[in-house]
Structures are given as C-alpha cells and as structure tokens.
Amino acid sequence: MTNDSAFSNTLxxxxxxxxxxxxxxxxxxxxxxxxSDDWTKTLHLQADRTVELHTQGGFYYRTRIPRFGRALxxxxxxxxxxxxxxxxxxxxxxxxxxxxxxxxVLGSGGGATDAGTGDASTVAGVNAIDINPTxxxxxxxxxxxxxxxxxxxxxxxxxxxxxxxxxxxxxLGTSGRTVLPGVDGDDRPRLSVTALASxxxxxxxxxxxxxxxxxxxxxxxxRPFALKDQGxxxxxxxxxxxxxxxxxAGDGLVVSADKKVIKIWDRNSVRSAVFVLWQVHELYAPAIxxxxxxxxxxxxE
Numbered sequence: 001m002t003n004d005s006a007f008s009n010t011l012x013x014x015x016x017x018x019x020x021x022x023x024x025x026x027x028x029x030x031x032x033x034x035x036s037d038d039w040t041k042t043l044h045l046q047a048d049r050t051v052e053l054h055t056q057g058g059f060y061y062r063t064r065i066p067r068f069g070r071a072l073x074x075x076x077x078x079x080x081x082x083x084x085x086x087x088x089x090x091x092x093x094x095x096x097x098x099x100x101x102x103x104x105v106l107g108s109g110g111g112a113t114d115a116g117t118g119d120a121s122t123v124a125g126v127n128a129i130d131i132n133p134t135x136x137x138x139x140x141x142x143x144x145x146x147x148x149x150x151x152x153x154x155x156x157x158x159x160x161x162x163x164x165x166x167x168x169x170x171x172l173g174t175s176g177r178t179v180l181p182g183v184d185g186d187d188r189p190r191l192s193v194t195a196l197a198s199x200x201x202x203x204x205x206x207x208x209x210x211x212x213x214x215x216x217x218x219x220x221x222x223r224p225f226a227l228k229d230q231g232x233x234x235x236x237x238x239x240x241x242x243x244x245x246x247x248x249a250g251d252g253l254v255v256s257a258d259k260k261v262i263k264i265w266d267r268n269s270v271r272s273a274v275f276v277l278w279q280v281h282e283l284y285a286p287a288i289x290x291x292x293x294x295x296x297x298x299x300x301e
Contacts, residue, residue, distance in 0.1 A: 033074045033081070035095070043081055043095075045072045051083070051093065065091050070143075073129040075153060077136065084126030090140060104156065106140060106149050127194050134202030141193030141207070148193055148207060162207075162222060166191050169211045192235075195256075199241045206254055208236025214256040216267050228270045234258040 035041040040056035049068055053061045071084030079096040089103040107123045128141030137159075138151040146169075148162040170189050195208030205217045207224075212233045216226040230236060235258060242253040242264070252267040253274060264275040 033072050045069045070127050071129045073131050082129050084129050086125040088123035128196040130196035130198050132198040141196045143192040146191030194235045195239045197239045206239040208239045210235040226267050226270050230258050232260050
C-alpha cells in the first residue's frame with residue numbers, strides 16, 4: 001500500500017488499485033515493493049532470480065541476484081533495496097547509485113539461546129525482512145534456526161539475535177521417531193521465521209513461524225508477551241498490525257494468515273479472535289501486505 005493509502009497491490013499479479021474509487025490500473029507479476037508515494041514506481045522480485053523495475057509506462061530495467069529470492073524490502077532513507085534469499089546473505093541494490101553494495105552476512109551476531117546458535121552455518125535462508133517505520137531498524141527472519149536478527153542500517157552491523165522459544169513452539173517428542181545418538185543425525189523439526197511485522201510505536205514486533213504460531217514481542221525483552229496458534233500447524237504467511245482508526249489501532253489488533261485461515265485478534269486476549277476467515281482455496285503467500293483501517297469519519301465521498 002502506498003504511503004497515502006490511495007493505492008494497494010495484490011498478488012500474484014500486481015494490480016494497482018486506486019482507493020478513491022477502487023479501480024484497476026495495471027498488471028505486474030510476483031512479489032513487489034512500491035517505491036514512490038503513488039503506484040508509478042515499483043520493484044519486483046521474480047521466481048527466476050530476476051529483479052525488475054517498473055514505471056508508469058511499464059518495464060524499465062532488469063537485473064539478477066545470485067540466489068533465488070524469498071523476501072523484498074526497501075529502505076527509503078538510503079535507497080537500498082534488500083533481498084532475502086537462500087543462504088546467509090542479504091543482497092543490497094542501491095537504486096540511487098545504480099549498483100549492488102556489499103551483502104549483509106547473517107549469523108555473525110550473538111545472544112541466541114534455546115532456539116538456535118546464531119551461527120552462519122545454521123542459516124538456510126532469509127524468509128522475511130522488516131524495516132521499522134519509526135527508527136529504521138532492519139529485522140531479518142531466519143530459515144533454519146528460528147531466530148530474528150536485527151541490524152543497524154547506519155553501521156551495517158548486527159545488533160543482536162532474538163531466539164524464539166523452541167520448547168514452547170515444538171514440544172518434545174514431535175519428531176515421530178526415536179533418534180539414536182551417534183547413528184542418526186539431528187532429526188529435530190526445523191523452526192523457521194516465516195513472517196515479520198513491526199508496529200509504528202517502534203517497540204512492538206509480530207513474528208510468524210513455520211509451526212503456525214504468531215509471537216508478539218516488545219523489543220526490550222527476549223520473552224514474547226503474547227503467543228497465538230493458528231490451529232493448523234501450517235507456516236504463517238503474513239502478519240500485520242492494524243493501523244489507522246481510533247479504537248481498533250489503539251486496542252492493538254493483529255492480523256495473521258496461513259494458507260487456510262486469516263485471523264484478526266487482540267494482543268491482550270489471544271484466545272479469542274475478533275474475526276476469522278477460512279479460505280476455500282489456498283491463500284497465496286504475499287496476499288496480505290498491509291492492513292489499514294479507515295476512520296468512518298474521514299471516509300472519502
């Protein structure tokens with residue numbers, strides 16, 4: 001969604017739809033990121049490692065990243081496009097300079113406990129990228145060790161690693177068989193971060209996992225203050241904080257979605273859902289990009 005909430009995109013085809021009134025504008029493909037205040041400048045991450053830039057007139061430029069991409073984000077102050085991919089590197093394309101910068105190498109930070117080691121060898125990929133709209137902190141959801149790694153864009157260095165509580169998300173004995181020490185490898189179910197979303201207060205983070213859980217964190221603590229189970233054991237595809245509107249945003253409602261169900265729930269009472277929508281067909285992964293509530297008093301005519 002654009003900054004003025006006038007346009008939004010839907011996938012797998014990117015349909016730029018004007019909010020006043022709702023109208024079809026253009027078609028694009030795959031995962032995308034809006035670069036301008038309106039819909040006229042967009043960046044697209046394709047399934048074949050291709051990165052495309054589009055303008056209002058259509059295709060403008062194409063390049064490639066070394067590995068297959070999984071996540072995309074854009075840092076407006078530095079004009080850096082961030083690409084999460086398989087492996088432990090996050091690729092940076094500076095759109096102002098028109099060149100790739102040195103990639104960020106994840107796994108060098110410390111402090112991970114319980115869920116992972118924070119070692120680069122345990123980073124199978126980067127599934128999610130979040131850029132906090134308040135202070136600009138970069139957060140990367142790791143595939144393989146169940147951690148979230150935070151980076152400072154000013155120094156391009158790791159600030160720390162948040163380890164998810166593996167014992168609460170994957171109880172003992174869920175692997176399905178007995179592992180013989182020295183004979184079998186590590187047969188523990190792999191815990192991965194699949195979705196990330198930060199709130200505009202600059203402190204709250206929502207983390208979706210491969211086990212179907214959504215955890216809410218205050219950035220000042222390593223312990224989650226809320227944990228929500230989707231109920232199907234499927235990876236969480238998207239999480240989002242409801243922003244806008246006086247009452248709903250103030251209550252701290254959260255949207256979480258897997259390929260079966262979309263739930264809206266209160267962070268203070270996670271056992272009950274405010275709204276539940278079951279999908280007849282599987283939900284496409286990037287379907288929910290941003291959830292915005294329009295105040296009825298300010299609704300356009």
